[in-house]
Amino acid sequence: MNKIVRYRDLIEKALSGIILDRKPDRLYQPISYTLKLGGKRLRPILTLMACELFGGNINEAINPALGLEIFHNFTLLHDDIMDEAPLRRGHVTVWQKWDPNVAILSGDTMFALAYKYVSLVKSKNLPEILDTLTQTAIEVCEGQQYDMDFEIRDDVMISEYLEMIRLKTAVLLGASVKIGALIANANNSNTRLIYDFGVNAGIAFQLKDDWLDAFGNPEKFGKNIGGDIRANKKTYLYLKCLEKADNSDRQILVKLFHDKSKSAKKVDDVLKLYAKYCIRQETIDEMEYFFGKSLDLLEQINAPRNLKNEIIEFAEWLYKRDH
Amino acid sequence: MNKIVRYRDLIEKALSGIILDRKPDRLYQPISYTLKLGGKRLRPILTLMACELFGGNINEAINPALGLEIFHNFTLLHDDIMDEAPLRRGHVTVWQKWDPNVAILSGDTMFALAYKYVSLVKSKNLPEILDTLTQTAIEVCEGQQYDMDFEIRDDVMISEYLEMIRLKTAVLLGASVKIGALIANANNSNTRLIYDFGVNAGIAFQLKDDWLDAFGNPEKFGKNIGGDIRANKKTYLYLKCLEKADNSDRQILVKLFHDKSKSAKKVDDVLKLYAKYCIRQETIDEMEYFFGKSLDLLEQINAPRNLKNEIIEFAEWLYKRDH
Numbered sequence: 001m002n003k004i005v006r007y008r009d010l011i012e013k014a015l016s017g018i019i020l021d022r023k024p025d026r027l028y029q030p031i032s033y034t035l036k037l038g039g040k041r042l043r044p045i046l047t048l049m050a051c052e053l054f055g056g057n058i059n060e061a062i063n064p065a066l067g068l069e070i071f072h073n074f075t076l077l078h079d080d081i082m083d084e085a086p087l088r089r090g091h092v093t094v095w096q097k098w099d100p101n102v103a104i105l106s107g108d109t110m111f112a113l114a115y116k117y118v119s120l121v122k123s124k125n126l127p128e129i130l131d132t133l134t135q136t137a138i139e140v141c142e143g144q145q146y147d148m149d150f151e152i153r154d155d156v157m158i159s160e161y162l163e164m165i166r167l168k169t170a171v172l173l174g175a176s177v178k179i180g181a182l183i184a185n186a187n188n189s190n191t192r193l194i195y196d197f198g199v200n201a202g203i204a205f206q207l208k209d210d211w212l213d214a215f216g217n218p219e220k221f222g223k224n225i226g227g228d229i230r231a232n233k234k235t236y237l238y239l240k241c242l243e244k245a246d247n248s249d250r251q252i253l254v255k256l257f258h259d260k261s262k263s264a265k266k267v268d269d270v271l272k273l274y275a276k277y278c279i280r281q282e283t284i285d286e287m288e289y290f291f292g293k294s295l296d297l298l299e300q301i302n303a304p305r306n307l308k309n310e311i312i313e314f315a316e317w318l319y320k321r322d323h
Numbered sequence: 324m325n326k327i328v329r330y331r332d333l334i335e336k337a338l339s340g341i342i343l344d345r346k347p348d349r350l351y352q353p354i355s356y357t358l359k360l361g362g363k364r365l366r367p368i369l370t371l372m373a374c375e376l377f378g379g380n381i382n383e384a385i386n387p388a389l390g391l392e393i394f395h396n397f398t399l400l401h402d403d404i405m406d407e408a409p410l411r412r413g414h415v416t417v418w419q420k421w422d423p424n425v426a427i428l429s430g431d432t433m434f435a436l437a438y439k440y441v442s443l444v445k446s447k448n449l450p451e452i453l454d455t456l457t458q459t460a461i462e463v464c465e466g467q468q469y470d471m472d473f474e475i476r477d478d479v480m481i482s483e484y485l486e487m488i489r490l491k492t493a494v495l496l497g498a499s500v501k502i503g504a505l506i507a508n509a510n511n512s513n514t515r516l517i518y519d520f521g522v523n524a525g526i527a528f529q530l531k532d533d534w535l536d537a538f539g540n541p542e543k544f545g546k547n548i549g550g551d552i553r554a555n556k557k558t559y560l561y562l563k564c565l566e567k568a569d570n571s572d573r574q575i576l577v578k579l580f581h582d583k584s585k586s587a588k589k590v591d592d593v594l595k596l597y598a599k600y601c602i603r604q605e606t607i608d609e610m611e612y613f614f615g616k617s618l619d620l621l622e623q624i625n626a627p628r629n630l631k632n633e634i635i636e637f638a639e640w641l642y643k644r645d646h
């Protein structure tokens with residue numbers, strides 16, 4: 001994992017040099033603030049690793065990697081307005097610290113900056129690289145809209161939920177590795193395989209997020225356990241429990257998720273139903289399916305064993321995290 | 324002007340086929356609604372004309388032209404949220420008809436769709452075409468932020484105002500003709516000249532908008548005369564009057580523009596000050612300067628006389644409109 005730390009440092013350093021003193025202040029200060037909030041830098045690390053996997057020079061992939069991180073942060077900025085989220089990574093969100101208009105416009109600018117940085121690469125594949133960003137951006141917006149639609153729908157199916165998280169979260173991980181592969185001139189078959197690896201791993205990571213919210217280590221997760229339950233968020237856990245519960249329990253669960261209360265008792269009541277219907281294990285089974293599929297796809301890729309192992313190690317570290 | 328009508332029909336037809344029945348509804352219906360609201364379709368027409376001017380095939384320029392129109396409409400969608408505008412082209416704005424979240428996300432999707440359509444061109448200049456879109460998008464955001472900053476500033480200089488309208492409005496007209504030129508493989512000198520033509524004409528058109536708000540034909544403009552004055556908008560007219568007025572009048576003008584009233588008397592009082600300081604003619608002089616400069620630049624372009632004349636005719640028709 002030394003390489004991951006080195007890649008992240010590389011990205012942090014490059015990101016911190018991007019904005020500096022551009023004007024107008026109220027446009028660029030929120031961008032600078034957002035990019036400095038940190039995070040795992042998962043997407044740009046994946047771009048660099050995929051580029052290296054196919055024999056590319058990671059120095060050529062740095063700018064597109066930054067572009068993907070800027071794109072991801074743009075989506076967070078706009079999502080936080082839509083979700084009225086007060087905090088992001090422990091800091092006040094931009095729409096709260098400045099105002100919603102500033103967050104809209106700084107986000108728009110970050111979207112354009114994402115294209116700027118993804119374009120800063122010498123590659124005959126530039127058109128396909130940019131098409132990947134565009135197609136991904138459209139799908140991420142579709143995923144976010146489905147997510148908002150689900151808030152007011154009572155008939156969401158598990159298949160629809162999985163498609164929503166594929167669009168909202170997973171395709172950007174797919175795009176991150178695909179763009180790394182395209183920079184390294186990987187062949188079509190390998191490019192497709194690494195994209196599908198990223199998408200399937202992304203679905204597994206999101207299911208793990210859902211799972212941690214209910215079953216994470218309380219000492220590390222602290223008081224945040226049950227945040228999705230308090231917010232009545234229809235995660236995989238909720239939908240699976242709804243599917244398995246008998247009529248009476250289903251009515252109780254639906255009622256709990258229409259309750260505006262954020263009490264510990266509500267969380268307890270829901271967790272008891274999850275326990276009764278083995279939702280802990282059901283969710284593990286589902287995420288194992290997607291994570292296993294992602295590793296199978298990675299195995300099919302024609303690339304050096306040691307580099308494939310590094311990606312597996314990174315993916316397993318993300319997958320096995322307990323907070 | 325028959326050609327303009329033909330080009331506009333071509334664009335309307337192509338635009339109406341773009342969205343159709345894509346899902347989710349709450350993402351794509353607002354986009355479809357926005358693109359059907361009409362407008363002059365100025366930007367895509369300019370792209371087609373510039374492409375033709377340099378011997379290109381306008382069929383190859385249609386998709387990028389659509390992309391520029393989609394981009395323009397994306398900026399309007401987000402501007403309307405920020406300005407809390409109830410109407411756009413006589414119809415309810417998206418954030419009012421749906422809600423602000425829908426307008427944010429549909430706008431984001433339109434931004435991505437703009438890239439999608441601008442990319443749909445077979446051209447060795449594709450990287451420069453996309454760079455033009457990206458640089459323009461960043462500048463348009465900067466212009467919008469300056470515009471919002473000016474609302475709460477009392478020390479805006481005319482030079483700053485001109486820079487703001489260059490960024491917010493004019494560079495997109497420059498980009499529209501530049502992209503047409505790039506599709507037609509115009510040489511560097513011609514590409515630069517047509518871009519500068521578009522930017523200077525764009526500044527003139529915006530000054531004309533400012534002018535019409537105060538001095539437009541009241542029969543055609545109807546009750547909308549003085550909308551900028553009622554909204555305390557610091558246009559060129561206001562800033563020029565501030566510059567020329569004596570101390571006492573300057574204080575009166577500043578006070579009028581801090582007044583929340585939208586009364587006819589307020590409009591009258593401001594118009595009297597504008598009359599006293601010849602703001603009508605001052606603004607004409609300024610816009611003549613930019614419009615004249617744009618025509619000088621066009622003259623320097625090496626291209627067929629008859630096609631240059633068609634662009635001049637179109638620009639003059641836009642410039643001389645009285646409503």
